[in-house]
Structures are given as C-alpha cells and as structure tokens.
Amino acid sequence: MDNLFVYILHQEGALHDSAAELAAAAQGLAPQATAILAGHGPGLKAACDQAAGLFPQVWKIDDPGLAQANAELLRPLLTRLIPAGGVLLLAHEHFGMDLAPGLAVKLGAGYLPDAVALAGAHDGALLAVREEFAGLVSAHVSLDLARGAVITLRPGAFKALEPGAAGQIQDKSAEALAGGLPAARRRYVETVAAEAGEVDITKAEVLVSVGRGIEDEDNLELAFDLAKALGAEVSCSRPIVDAKWLPKPRQVGTSGKSVKPKVYLACGISGSSQHLGGLTGAACVIAINKNPKAPIFQRADVGVVADIVQFLPLLTKAVNAKA
Numbered sequence: 001m002d003n004l005f006v007y008i009l010h011q012e013g014a015l016h017d018s019a020a021e022l023a024a025a026a027q028g029l030a031p032q033a034t035a036i037l038a039g040h041g042p043g044l045k046a047a048c049d050q051a052a053g054l055f056p057q058v059w060k061i062d063d064p065g066l067a068q069a070n071a072e073l074l075r076p077l078l079t080r081l082i083p084a085g086g087v088l089l090l091a092h093e094h095f096g097m098d099l100a101p102g103l104a105v106k107l108g109a110g111y112l113p114d115a116v117a118l119a120g121a122h123d124g125a126l127l128a129v130r131e132e133f134a135g136l137v138s139a140h141v142s143l144d145l146a147r148g149a150v151i152t153l154r155p156g157a158f159k160a161l162e163p164g165a166a167g168q169i170q171d172k173s174a175e176a177l178a179g180g181l182p183a184a185r186r187r188y189v190e191t192v193a194a195e196a197g198e199v200d201i202t203k204a205e206v207l208v209s210v211g212r213g214i215e216d217e218d219n220l221e222l223a224f225d226l227a228k229a230l231g232a233e234v235s236c237s238r239p240i241v242d243a244k245w246l247p248k249p250r251q252v253g254t255s256g257k258s259v260k261p262k263v264y265l266a267c268g269i270s271g272s273s274q275h276l277g278g279l280t281g282a283a284c285v286i287a288i289n290k291n292p293k294a295p296i297f298q299r300a301d302v303g304v305v306a307d308i309v310q311f312l313p314l315l316t317k318a319v320n321a322k323a
C-alpha cells in the first residue's frame with residue numbers, strides 16, 4: 001500500500017506508548033510507512049530520533065505554536081501533507097479521538113475509530129475489524145482506498161514492534177506551515193499531573209483484577225496482598241468503581257481502560273463483553289470464579305473454579321513461599 005502515514009504522540013522527548021504498536025500495525029500493511037511528529041525544539045528532535053528506530057521515514061513539523069498538542073492546529077497542517085488517497089493510523093486515545101474524525105472530513109477520507117485488527121488491502125479496499133456493541137459483535141469494515149482513510153487503533157490490540165535500523169528524518173515544517181498556523185479557538189492552559197500514588201494500570205505487566213465476587217470492601221485487602229507478592233497492580237471491574245471501593249483509573253473495560261499485561265488475574269469477574277473489551281491486549285488471562293459456567297472462562301487461558309475469598313490468601317501464601 002502506498003501513502004501510509006502514522007501520527008505519533010510524544011511528550012518531553014519520549015514517544016507515547018502507542019508508537020511501537022502503531023509501527024507494528026503499519027508494518028503489517030506496508031513496508032514504507034511514514035511517521036509524522038509535530039512539536040517544537042529538542043523534545044521533538046529526541047522523539048523523532050526514537051521514531052526513526054521504528055519507521056523507515058519520519059516527517060517532522062516543528063513550530064513553537066505546536067509545543068502543546070492541539071488537534072485544531074494540526075488538522076489543516078496534516079491536510080496539507082497527506083496526499084489524496086493517503087491512509088493515516090493513529091492511537092485511539094484522547095488526542096487521536098479528538099484529531100481523527102475532523103481530519104477525515106477535511107481529507108474527504110473514510111473514518112474508522114477503535115480498530116482492533118487490520119486485515120490488509122484487497123481489490124482497492126482496506127479491511128479492518130472493530131468491535132461493536134461492547135465486543136459482542138466483530139464488524140469487518142471495508143474502506144475505499146481511492147478515498148483514503150483515517151483509522152484509530154485500540155491501544156493494546158497490536159503487539160509492539162521492537163526498534164530496528166534507523167529511518168530517515170525529513171523536516172516538513174515549511175511545507176506543512178506554508179499558510180502559517182491557523183488561528184485556534186482553543187488554547188493550552190496547563191498540564192495537570194496525575195495525583196501522586198495514582199497507578200497506571202495500562203503499563204502494568206501483571207494485574208490482579210477484582211470484580212463483584214470479592215463480596216466486601218474489606219476483602220480488597222486480599223487482592224492487594226496478592227498483588228504485592230506478585231509485584232502486580234490491582235485493577236477492577238466497573239461495579240467495584242460504582243461502589244466507590246476503588247477509583248475509576250483502576251477500571252478495566254470499554255468505559256474504563258484497555259490494558260495489556262502479560263498476566264491478567266480476573267478474580268470474581270463474570271466476563272461481561274464490556275469488561276472483556278478492555279482485555280484485547282492481555283497476553284494470558286487467569287480466571288478465578290466460583291461459577292464454572294461464568295463467561296470469563298471462555299476468554300481465560302487458565303481457569304480456577306474456587307471461592308476467591310478463600311483462594312486468594314492461599315495463592316498469596318504460595319507465591320510468598322516461593323520468593
């Protein structure tokens with residue numbers, strides 16, 4: 001496929017976690033994908049250097065007005081750079097969701113949000129898969145390549161690419177900014193850092209995840225003890241957040257976070273489609289549930305039929321004994 005582009009986010013000189021996943025998705029479609037990074041100064045340069053390890057070609061757009069990511073400013077710049085029929089991939093996170101639909105309109109391209117797989121190009125169409133109705137239905141979507149496409153990819157759905165040989169970095173600032181920066185109706189105010197101690201479950205390698213089966217708020221301690229023994233983080237299903245037993249940033253699922261741990265221990269979680277929607281990127285799912293017919297066992301790689309209130313302390317003891 002010709003004209004494949006990937007928009008890459010970065011902050012303080014480091015690429016966003018999605019960069020390597022986007023690179024893998026792009027490599028599956030075409031060997032010659034071009035990464036586009038916008039920003040300003042040394043941070044942008046450092047990010048472009050890293051992106052060159054993932055993409056054969058990197059386009060840089062450097063301007064003081066782009067120091068903070070602003071989708072409103074970027075849309076016209078990307079419209080100048082991406083040719084008719086071009087395909088742009090970007091991450092389905094807040095910025096991508098903001099940038100992508102309006103950009104697709106400006107490019108006259110098709111728009112597909114939250115794709116979980118790309119099946120390649122056939123007969124002038126790009127085939128992609130997205131989950132509908134919170135994962136109950138897999139929709140296979142065909143995008144007309146003559147029109148081009150803007151596609152956001154679900155974090156965790158693609159296995160990250162390892163950095164390799166250095167690609168070429170090209171400064172496209174003059175071309176992108178030929179008409180100058182547009183007047184923006186929104187402006188950057190401030191960056192609010194996450195509260196100290198707040199966990200980022202999307203980065204955890206092992207998650208001990210609790211659901212309504214934990215029965216009592218006091219029993220959460222059992223999950224935290226196991227997480228400590230395993231060097232894991234604790235996440236949860238939505239009812240635990242609704243009950244205010246754990247904060248929203250720990251919720252996994254379609255209205256929570258998409259996670260990609262190596263091991264996900266689902267403890268007392270039934271396996272609703274909304275919960276499983278956040279598990280696409282989990283490498284190994286271990287389910288512990290007292291109901292052998294719980295749907296989570298269909299997704300699980302390993303299943304344990306047990307009462308978690310009794311089983312979790314035994315597991316913690318066994319892990320600690322091995323340490």
Ligand SMILES: Cc1cc2nc3c(=O)[nH]c(=O)nc-3n(C[C@H](O)[C@H](O)[C@H](O)COP(=O)(O)OP(=O)(O)OC[C@H]3O[C@@H](n4cnc5c(N)ncnc54)[C@H](O)[C@@H]3O)c2cc1C
Nearest residue numbers: 211212213237238253254255256268269270290291307308
């Ligand atoms: C628009 C929308 C968005 C949603 N988004 C999300 C989301 O992002 N994330 C999410 O999780 N949910 C989400 N939900 C809610 C979702 O539909 C389910 O209600 C929820 O996932 C169920 O959580 P659960 O598995 O913890 O609870 P339940 O479905 O009640 O399951 C509890 C499980 O624990 C087992 N159990 C009970 N006691 C024990 C015990 N002692 N030992 C072992 N097992 C035990 C039971 O057998 C059962 O399987 C959403 C719903 C809607 C409508």
